[in-house]
Amino acid sequence: MAVQPLTDQEIQRRLEQLPGWSFADDRLSRTYVFKGHPQAAGLVAEIATIQEELDHHSDLTLGYNKVGVSVNTHSVGGKVTGLDFELAARIEEIAPQHGARTD
Numbered sequence: 001m002a003v004q005p006l007t008d009q010e011i012q013r014r015l016e017q018l019p020g021w022s023f024a025d026d027r028l029s030r031t032y033v034f035k036g037h038p039q040a041a042g043l044v045a046e047i048a049t050i051q052e053e054l055d056h057h058s059d060l061t062l063g064y065n066k067v068g069v070s071v072n073t074h075s076v077g078g079k080v081t082g083l084d085f086e087l088a089a090r091i092e093e094i095a096p097q098h099g100a101r102t103d
């Protein structure tokens with residue numbers, strides 16, 4: 001079955017498994033905070049690899065010690081789908097390895 005937008009209720013249910021992520025303006029978002037720039041940049045590089053593997057791409061912002069991730073699914077007109085949650089879960093798996101703060 002083709003990818004479909006999730007209902008608000010389903011989004012809220014899935015967000016319970018992703019502490020730190022939020023839903024607003026039809027996007028899933030999270031900011032990660034690091035000790036410094038190399039760690040933040042390292043996460044961005046690994047996210048890029050995962051995004052190519054999934055063929056699903058977030059908007060990333062790299063600051064001095066922060067990485068912002070924001071994603072929805074263009075092919076359904078910019079709504080949140082299971083693909084966005086799949087990417088978020090993959091990023092959550094690797095962020096601690098780059099020293100992302102857990103607070």
Ligand SMILES: C[C@H](O)[C@H](O)[C@H]1CNC2=NC(N)=NC(=O)C2=N1
Nearest residue numbers: 055056057058072073074075076
């Ligand atoms: C052709 C290519 O598979 C599509 O454009 C993919 C690429 N990455 C994507 N990323 C996101 N976030 N949404 C999409 O619909 C999407 N589509």
